[in-house]
Amino acid sequence: MHQDIKEILISERQIQEKVAELGKALSREYQDLNPLCICVLKGAVPFMADLIRKLEIPLQMDFMAVSSYGNSTTSSGVVRILKDLDSAVEGRHVLIVEDIIDSGLTLSYLVEMLKGRNAASVKIVTLLDKPDRRKVNLSPDYSGFTIPDEFVVGYGLDYAEKYRNLPYIGILKEEVYKS
Numbered sequence: 001m002h003q004d005i006k007e008i009l010i011s012e013r014q015i016q017e018k019v020a021e022l023g024k025a026l027s028r029e030y031q032d033l034n035p036l037c038i039c040v041l042k043g044a045v046p047f048m049a050d051l052i053r054k055l056e057i058p059l060q061m062d063f064m065a066v067s068s069y070g071n072s073t074t075s076s077g078v079v080r081i082l083k084d085l086d087s088a089v090e091g092r093h094v095l096i097v098e099d100i101i102d103s104g105l106t107l108s109y110l111v112e113m114l115k116g117r118n119a120a121s122v123k124i125v126t127l128l129d130k131p132d133r134r135k136v137n138l139s140p141d142y143s144g145f146t147i148p149d150e151f152v153v154g155y156g157l158d159y160a161e162k163y164r165n166l167p168y169i170g171i172l173k174e175e176v177y178k179s
């Protein structure tokens with residue numbers, strides 16, 4: 001285990017089992033819909049990469065980078081688009097792939113934006129859901145794990161751009177972000 005990790009919350013094996021389970025359910029739902037899977041950079045990259053290989057259906061992938069925080073330390077709820085999609089979403093069945101929903105501000109903005117572009121449907125799959133921290137009324141259509149209000153890293157999730165490459169989800173030692 002990495003020295004900055006206090007506890008492994010979700011093991012590599014548990015993640016892989018859950019991804020396979022989500023893949024089965026999503027393959028059923030999107031069988032004939034040719035979904036556009038949108039990965040929200042950067043945290044969702046490992047989840048997206050693993051999930052699409054469990055989707056046994058035709059699909060497209062696209063990427064979006066957003067910033068909810070601007071120059072402030074708290075989220076304004078106004079999301080700036082740093083990299084927009086390459087594809088048109090009009091008439092498409094859109095599946096947003098996220099690593100974590102925390103306050104929900106990032107996703108609530110994205111969902112409204114995609115609906116505004118006349119997507120045929122917009123659904124959310126998130127690996128992690130931290131409902132204790134929610135600031136807006138938003139719940140994912142598909143969720144891997146509901147987690148407590150702890151700062152987690154690994155499998156795409158970072159602290160100061162570190163730890164994204166850990167294969168598990170771990171709770172960071174407090175001394176790491178307090179020092």
Ligand SMILES: O=P(O)(O)OC[C@H]1O[C@H](OP(=O)(O)OP(=O)(O)O)[C@H](O)[C@@H]1O
Pocket residue numbers: 040041042043044066067068098099100101102103104105106107157158
């Ligand atoms: O529900 P919210 O409070 O909006 O938080 C969740 C968002 O925050 C994180 O991304 P971050 O902005 O840290 O970018 P990153 O994916 O590049 O780490 C995470 O990947 C989600 O996209």
Ligand code: HPA
Pocket residue numbers: 100102150151152153157158159
């Ligand atoms: O717990 C978290 N870890 C990493 N990034 C995050 N972004 C929102 N919540 C988290």
Ligand SMILES: [Mg+2]
Pocket residue numbers: 043157158
């Ligand atoms: Mg981050």
